[in-house]
Amino acid sequence: MAANDTIADMLTRIRNANLARHPTTQVPSTKITRSIAKVLKDEGFISECEEIGEGPKRQLVISLKYKGKNRKPIITNLKRVSRPGLRVYSNRKELPRVLGGIGIAIISTSSGIMTDREARRNGIGGEVLCYVW
Numbered sequence: 001m002a003a004n005d006t007i008a009d010m011l012t013r014i015r016n017a018n019l020a021r022h023p024t025t026q027v028p029s030t031k032i033t034r035s036i037a038k039v040l041k042d043e044g045f046i047s048e049c050e051e052i053g054e055g056p057k058r059q060l061v062i063s064l065k066y067k068g069k070n071r072k073p074i075i076t077n078l079k080r081v082s083r084p085g086l087r088v089y090s091n092r093k094e095l096p097r098v099l100g101g102i103g104i105a106i107i108s109t110s111s112g113i114m115t116d117r118e119a120r121r122n123g124i125g126g127e128v129l130c131y132v133w
Contacts, residue, residue: 035113103133
């Protein structure tokens with residue numbers, strides 16, 4: 001992978017593991033993937049997230065959530081919004097609402113990575129990283 005878009009990579013890994021109904025998936029651990037995983041956990045999209053390994057080879061093990069006996073994934077979709085080739089920023093008045101508030105938008109703000117709801121509450125805008133629903 002030439003353009004190392006760690007966020008898109010993380011979303012794709014979660015999406016693929018979800019489709020294959022895997023209990024967990026691993027993503028390379030970076031500051032940004034850790035923050036996104038924390039937001040997903042706080043919002044109830046994933047059940048657990050722990051770091052394994054040493055030094056630069058650290059991985060995040062993300063435990064996915066499913067519901068019912070058919071193991072329907074909690075996360076129905078993940079969509080990367082802002083990418084290295086085309087950044088998408090939004091001020092506090094224009095923060096996106098995902099599916100009328102059912103989903104979340106993950107925003108990178110000056111006070112860290114948070115959901116669109118938190119950013120609205122704090123009255124700050126930022127880079128719209130992705131949508132999750």
